[in-house]
Amino acid sequence: MSHITVRLTDQQLELVTASIGADEAPDAASLVRLALTETAEGVVRRVHPRRTGTPWRWWVDLDAPDERTLVEETVLEAGTGKAFEVSAGQVLRVEQITGDQCVDLNVFNLHDYREFMHVGRTRTLHGTNPSTGSFLWSAPPRERALMYLQTDTAGINDTLFPRCSANMYESMHGFPEHTNCADIQAEAQREYGLTPDDVHDSFNLFMATRVVDGMPEILRQSTAPGDHVELLALVDVLAVPNVCGNDIMGTSNFSLNPVRVVIETATAQEIAAVPPLRAYATQRTPADFRQPTIRTERRLAKNPDYAPAFARTPVNLVDVPVELDETDVLRLKALHDRDRYADEGDALRDVLLSWWVASHG
Numbered sequence: 622m623s624h625i626t627v628r629l630t631d632q633q634l635e636l637v638t639a640s641i642g643a644d645e646a647p648d649a650a651s652l653v654r655l656a657l658t659e660t661a662e663g664v665v666r667r668v669h670p671r672r673t674g675t676p677w678r679w680w681v682d683l684d685a686p687d688e689r690t691l692v693e694e695t696v697l698e699a700g701t702g703k704a705f706e707v708s709a710g711q712v713l714r715v716e717q718i719t720g721d722q723c724v725d726l727n728v729f730n731l732h733d734y735r736e737f738m739h740v741g742r743t744r745t746l747h748g749t750n751p752s753t754g755s756f757l758w759s760a761p762p763r764e765r766a767l768m769y770l771q772t773d774t775a776g777i778n779d780t781l782f783p784r785c786s787a788n789m790y791e792s793m794h795g796f797p798e799h800t801n802c803a804d805i806q807a808e809a810q811r812e813y814g815l816t817p818d819d820v821h822d823s824f825n826l827f828m829a830t831r832v833v834d835g836m837p838e839i840l841r842q843s844t845a846p847g848d849h850v851e852l853l854a855l856v857d858v859l860a861v862p863n864v865c866g867n868d869i870m871g872t873s874n875f876s877l878n879p880v881r882v883v884i885e886t887a888t889a890q891e892i893a894a895v896p897p898l899r900a901y902a903t904q905r906t907p908a909d910f911r912q913p914t915i916r917t918e919r920r921l922a923k924n925p926d927y928a929p930a931f932a933r934t935p936v937n938l939v940d941v942p943v944e945l946d947e948t949d950v951l952r953l954k955a956l957h958d959r960d961r962y963a964d965e966g967d968a969l970r971d972v973l974l975s976w977w978v979a980s981h982g
């Protein structure tokens with residue numbers, strides 16, 4: 622017998638407690654041994670993830686028609702963009718007219734502009750080049766799906782590159798003034814009182830990119846007239862597409878072309894086809910925090926009355942004693958990454974949590 626102590630944070634212990642509650646093991650030490658055995662023997666267990674939250678598919682109750690109805694149709698000329706109100710249950714369609722044109726997109730919650738599309742979360746969940754079946758998510762603390770990408774005939778959208786900007790063109794090539802996405806977005810968003818600082822990271826439609834040796838790379842594109850992306854709004858949004866101003870890179874094959882924007886009501890079938898989502902208590906707004914007010918004063922000044930109030934601190938550590946028999950000791954010896962962990966207990970914690978996350982995801 623070998624006595625080993627596995628030190629866990631009380632948050633990690635919650636996972637262990639949940640597994641015990643689900644009858645995966647009678648106690649914490651047994652669960653650790655189970656993780657060790659299954660890891661050593663290559664057993665791949667799939668346990669249903671712990672379900673929290675409630676179904677969030679309120680849009681299925683929308684009174685949607687069987688056929689689409691046109692709400693608005695516009696041509697965005699080269700060098701321009703426009704802000705469109707797209708209600709929940711409506712489809713925003715961005716369509717090639719000549720082909721080969723990249724379009725940058727910003728998306729805000731129409732009723733609270735501080736909730737806006739978070740390209741980082743979207744990239745993490747759907748990859749660097751999201752296509753049909755992806756959602757456009759908002760940033761923490763809200764983290765909701767704002768739109769659903771339901772149609773994508775070209776299949777080249779990008780989350781790697783930021784919008785092009787005036788300074789990019791000046792610093793690279795000395796242009797004193799050049800069409801650029803940041804300024805086009807700012808000018809389009811001005812119709813709703815937003816400022817250049819409100820322009821956020823863009824979702825780049827019809828932009829072919831890839832990662833080579835860790836660096837993002839732009840490829841020439843091959844989109845044809847009629848190629849389109851359709852985004853179904855799940856909440857009321859202000860969507861701002863703009864014709865990318867870049868005519869000196871391959872982004873739009875060295876051209877600036879108009880694109881068509883169409884807004885239509887989605888059909889009942891389209892709304893029913895949106896994959897199910899869940900609503901969580903952790904999808905919050907500033908009203909749920911100690912600082913709910915949006916600043917209007919730009920200069921930052923320290924609050925002398927500030928007292929830190931971080932959740933779940935100080936971090937509480939809990940020792941879990943585990944007895945290993947000879948077989949288990951040999952298993953741990955084989956799994957112990959000594960370059961990373963000097964302590965056997967730390968190595969066993971890695972085994973436990975790697976096993977838990979892999980089997981309960």
Ligand SMILES: [Zn+2]
Nearest residue numbers: 785802865866
């Ligand atoms: Zn651009």
